[in-house]
Amino acid sequence: DVQLVESGGGSVQAGGSLRLSCAVSVSSANDYCLGWFRQRSGEEREGVAVIDVDGVPKYAESVKGRFTISKDTSQHSTSLQMDNLKPEDAAMYYCAASTWIVYPDVDDVPRLTYRGNQGTQVTVS
Numbered sequence: 001d002v003q004l005v006e007s008g009g010g011s012v013q014a015g016g017s018l019r020l021s022c023a024v025s026v027s028s029a030n031d032y033c034l035g036w037f038r039q040r041s042g043e044e045r046e047g048v049a050v051i052d053v054d055g056v057p058k059y060a061e062s063v064k065g066r067f068t069i070s071k072d073t074s075q076h077s078t079s080l081q082m083d084n085l086k087p088e089d090a091a092m093y094y095c096a097a098s099t100w101i102v103y104p105d106v107d108d109v110p111r112l113t114y115r116g117n118q119g120t121q122v123t124v125s
Contacts, residue, residue, distance in 0.1 A: 002026050002114040004095045009120030012085055020080040020120055022095035032099045034071050034078040035109035038091035038122075045110035048093070049080060053102035060106050063089070085124045092119040 008020040024034065035050030049069040051057045057069045068081040078095055096112035098104065104112065 002032065002097050002099065004097060004114060004116040006093065006095050006116045006118060006120040008079075009093060009122045011123040011125065014085060014087055014124055016085050016124070017081070017083045018085065018122060020082065020093055020095075020122075022078045022080075022116060024076040024078065024095075024097060026076060026099075031102055032097050033102050033104050033112070034069075035096050035104065035106070035112060036069065036078075036080045036093055037096060037110040037115075038089075038093045039119075040091045045094075046091075047106040047109035050104050050106050050109050051078065052104065058104075058106050082122070085122075087124045090122055090124045092121055094119045 003025045005023045031053040033052045036048045037045050039045045049059045051069045051071045066084045071078045094116045096115045098112040
């Protein structure tokens with residue numbers, strides 16, 4: 001089983017930066033992909049970024065060039081560096097993982113097997 005806990009959200013002005021982190025607890029040594037998705041109130045979940053088992057990242061067009069996803073396998077964590085934030089980036093952000101899909105597309109992230117339950121709120125004014 002895999003458990004994920006997000007942290008690092010907050011409130012910033014447009015153009016600012018935030019770094020989200022996700023602690024991943026795994027009970028097996030299987031390779032896994034990691035990703036982030038977001039959800040605005042009343043809207044569908046949206047995949048933001050994903051990093052596959054080989055460490056190759058993919059991004060939604062709306063965040064490409066502004067967000068950077070990373071994975072620290074030894075520390076079992078993933079981070080999402082968000083720069084030049086825009087008001088439309090405001091949302092609840094969740095991390096997700098899968099040991100079954102190891103080469104996902106960004107659109108797959110909201111449907112990955114394991115998802116954080118608490119999320120972390122990002123507010124941009």
